[in-house]
């Protein structure tokens with residue numbers, strides 16, 4: 001489904017991602033792990049188009065996407081929940097989710113600003129889609145509440161709903177479990193399992209290796225921008241290169 005071939009990106013002469021190649025199969029949950037600064041978020045930004053690669057190619061469902069801007073890739077079915085994604089605390093949960101849905105409608109900014117009939121129709125359609133996404137993540141009853149009142153775990157689910165509004169085929173989650181308590185982590189893991197069961201392909205960056213290995217079919221390990229290992233969770237845990245990258249990070 002997603003094919004990343006020899007992709008590199010450097011900042012000020014230092015490689016953040018270096019000659020990375022990976023293939024994600026349809027329906028797979030892929031974990032991406034690695035020490036701080038390994039290049040995980042940069043890799044995600046290269047896949048979504050928020051950063052462009054210096055070298056290499058990326059194709060999604062056999063379409064080359066590496067020169068496309070983020071909204072075009074979103075329309076093809078690539079969605080991301082950014083690390084620390086913003087919550088508009090004073091807005092309702094539904095409104096927060098609707099912010100993510102505008103990529104799928106035809107109404108331009110001008111039509112929205114002028115409140116043309118097409119815009120109003122689109123707004124209703126977006127609200128409907130937001131409610132559907134909220135129901136999928138178990139927040140149907142919270143749609144009219146103020147987002148700032150949600151516990152952190154449910155704010156994360158709300159952000160997942162926002163990404164689902166774009167009707168993705170591939171969902172990228174950048175550290176979705178960070179800062180969550182054990183019960184909230186469990187709820188998030190169950191949600192990710194449900195999304196996979198519904199046919200979504202998922203890439204998951206996470207520091208909590210236990211969380212990743214529980215969910216992922218395969219895990220890719222990055223260190224200093226390179227792929228140092230890839231395999232099933234069991235294979236990764238037994239790989240001396242992975243162990244030393246993590247010990248190196250801790251020392």
Ligand SMILES: Nc1ncnc2c1ncn2[C@@H]1O[C@H](COP(=O)(O)OP(=O)(O)OP(=O)(O)O)[C@@H](O)[C@H]1O
Nearest residue numbers: 011015016017034035036037038039040041042043
């Ligand atoms: N916009 C940028 N400008 C300059 N350097 C950057 C930029 N983005 C990332 N880097 C550098 O690239 C390297 C990889 O960073 P990246 O955030 O991708 O790592 P990461 O694995 O996601 O780290 P973390 O686990 O801490 O989030 C780091 O050395 C970082 O300082």
